[in-house]
Amino acid sequence: MSATTTSGATFTLSPGWTKKADGKIVELEAPEGDYKIALVDVGPAADAAAAITAAWNLWAPQNARPAKLITARPARNGWDDRQVASYETSPNEKRDLYAVAYRRGADWTVIIADGAEATGEKRLAAIGLVQQSLRPAGFKRESFAGVTAKPMDAARIADLRSFVEQAAKELGVPGAAIAVTDRTRTLYAGGVGVRSLGDPTPIDGDTSFAIASNTKGMATLLLAKLVDEGKLNWDQPVTQVYKQFRLGSDETTSKVLVRHLVCACTGLPRKDLQVILNSDPKAAAKDTFAQLAATEPTSGFGEVFQYNNLMASAAGYIGGYLSYPGVDLDRAFDQAVNGKVWKPLGMTRTTLDFAAGTSGNWARPHAMNIDGKPELILGNGQKLNYAFTRYGAAGGAWSTANDLARYVRFELNEGKLDDGRQYVSAANVLRRRAANVPVGEDRVYGMGMQVDSDYGIDVVHHGGSLGGYKSDIIIIPSAGIGAVLLTNADDGQSMLRPFMRRLLEILYDGKPEAAADVTAAATRIKAEVLKEAQSVSRVPDGTAVAALAASYENADLGPLKVIRDGKGVNFAFRSASVPFGTKKNEDGTTSFVATDPTFLFFPMVVGTKDGKKTLTARDSQHEYVFVER
Structure with a gap:
């Protein structure tokens, strides 16, 4: 629903939210009633800080507090x-709390978001929609609709490569692999930077990276092939093809159709901490179905975008089961995706085998440390990645720029192999791109594929994120061009959307925005890390360490052993041993805070329960209380 502020700025409001206008303020409230967004037309102010203070004073001065950090974003959308x-x-x-100040001329408009963290996570797409769509009165959006794309010749490919090289340098990403393809061949596959800090070996088009959630689109391609073979259909209940499947209650289970497995539209929240801290890499299939059976959605089907890796993992296991019913589930998806997707497409270097992916020509993972510098994370980073990659379809594959170019080209050709044969029907390839749930303004999620049309043309893509690896694949049907970006550092995340934007700028002579986005992100990320580091004691408080129990247990996340090492302390989970510092919270509590780059600033709050010592960990919608044993 389109709406306006008192100054005439326009924005879009998601269904179910309520709107109340009062003078200079438009207040939005989530359906749960515990999350609000205020859009405040402040008018002239000395700077952003003054505008934000004025907005709080106008809306809810009793809830205001000083800003921890204010960081700049590039001017966009007419601001x-x-x-x-x-x-x-x-x-x-x-509590989820932040503010965004927008200036047009001398006048400021401020968005304040304040509410329950769980609702903020569940309604993330709707909250982002307000910010993404906010524009001053009279602003006309950029559109490439009807514009003929320029050819991706050598000069334009060199431009894209140069952009990646500069972006990696600014963000402290050691290296990246890139590929560009049209409908007939790979136009370029190569790399910038190095495979590992301290090693001059360069990245090339055959360097292996963890591609994480980019595996999901390949899993749904497997399902599409099985639909063609008559082994399932998108709209049948999952229990008809795999009777052991269960999601929460019987009522919920009966509603789950095959297309829901990788749609991020069932209302099922993330449950990644179990995978990261307490998974059994030898029985990921068992863990997947057991966790799903114990989980109920927190919103209605199709109501909100909520990403869930367990559902995608189940999709792969079910696809494997239908392909090889006599094979153990933990191996069946591997055989199926290899035999029905990767081999037919000629993807010879793509694998679910962790040992194969991390041998020979492979990129090592990196993350920013507590000093704001990139660091190799072969320890806990790879332990996390190993645990997660056992959940194959959710994000287990390793691949290369050259191989992924073949996959992107197959998508561009709507199911045709390079020799022109129709291997998967176009109807089922495209069904994976059909909208299941909105992700933002003119952005929708299909089945392991997202489609953005905010520039007037469809851009089909999906990202991938694991410890020290961030990636994206991009398909632009109207241009007949696709691209791949693989990076070997967590801060590569801030290259993904700018890479897409730069590709569009090159193809359609778009406004030059991508480079500024990277520069702003690099500045912001380092500032945020260094600011948070100021509040953390890297050598943990001795009294707090002495008060810890020797070991703890949580039913979902497993055991936690406290390992004291001189003045330091490690918490040993099932899958990793992590060093922790301490932080005094504003409410008087103490948190142990991870100082390892892979888990940086992950907090565990000290407390008691029924006379026993506790450590509490949270994600946005779950609370896990470790109780002393």
Whole structure:
């Protein structure tokens, strides 16, 4: 629903949210009633900080607190300036809080988002939609509709490669692999930078990376092939093809159709901490179906975008089961995706075998450390990645730029192999791109594929994220061009959307925005890390360490053993041993805070329950209390 502020700025409101206007303020409230967004037309102010203060005073001065950090974003969508304020909140508040100040000329409009963290996570797409769509009165969006794409010749490919090289340098990403393809052949596959800090070996088009959630589109391609073979259909209940499947209650289970497995539309929240900290790599299939059986959606089917890796993992196991019913589930998906997807497409270097992916020509993972510098994370980073890649279809594959170019080309050709044969029907290839749930303004999620049309043309893509690896694949049907970006550092995440934007700029002579997006992200990320580091004692408080129990247990996340090492302390989970510092929270509680780059700043709050010592970990919608044993 389109709406306006009192100054005439326009924005889009998701269904189910309520709107109340009062003078300079438009207040939005989530369906749960515990999350609000205020759009405040402040008018002239000295700077962003003054505008944000004025907005709080107009809307809810009793809830205001000083900003922890204010960082700049590039001017976009008709605004001359954008600044984001972050705030210090104690973990036990479970509060999502931030503000964004937008300036047009001398006048400021401020968005304040304040509410329950769980609702903020569940309604993330709807909250982002308000910000993404906010534009000053009279602004006309850029559109490439009807524009003929330029050819991706050598000069334009060199431009894209140069952009990646500069972006990696600014963000501290050691290296990246790139591929560009049209409908007939790979136009370029190569790399920039190095496979590992301290090693001059360069990245090339055959360097292996963990591609994480980019595996999901390949899993749904397997399902599409099985639909063609008559072994399932998109709209049949999952229990008809795999009777052991269960999601929460009988009522919920009966509603789950095959297409729901990888649609991020069932209302099922993430449950990644179990995978990361307490998974059994030898029985990921068993873990997947057991966790799903114990989980109920937190919103209605199709109501909101909520990403869930367990459902995608189940999709792969079910696809494997239908392909090889006599094979153990933990191996069946591997055989199926190899035999029905990767081999037919000529993807010879793509694998679910962790040992194969991390041998020979492979990129090592990196992350920013507590000092704001990139660091090799072969320890806990790879332990996390190993645990997660056992859940194959959710994000287990390793691949190369050259191989992924073949996959992207297959998507461009709507199911045709390079020799022209129709291997998967176009109807079932395209069904994976059909909208299941909105992700943002003119952005929708299909089945392991997202389609963005905010520039007037469809851009089909999907990202991937594991410890030290961030990637994206891009398909632009109207241009007949696809691209791949693979990076070997967590901060490569800030290259993905700019890479897509730069590709569109090159193809359609778009406004030059991508480079500024990278520069702003690089500045912001380092500032945020260094600011948070100021509040953390890397050598943990001795009294707090002495008060810890020797070991703890949580039913979902498993055992936690406390390992004291001189003045330091490690928490040993089932899958990793992590060093922790301490932080005094504003509410008087103490948190142990991870100082390892892979888990950086992950907090665990000290407490008691029924006379026993506890450590509490949270994600946005779950609370896990470890109790002393």
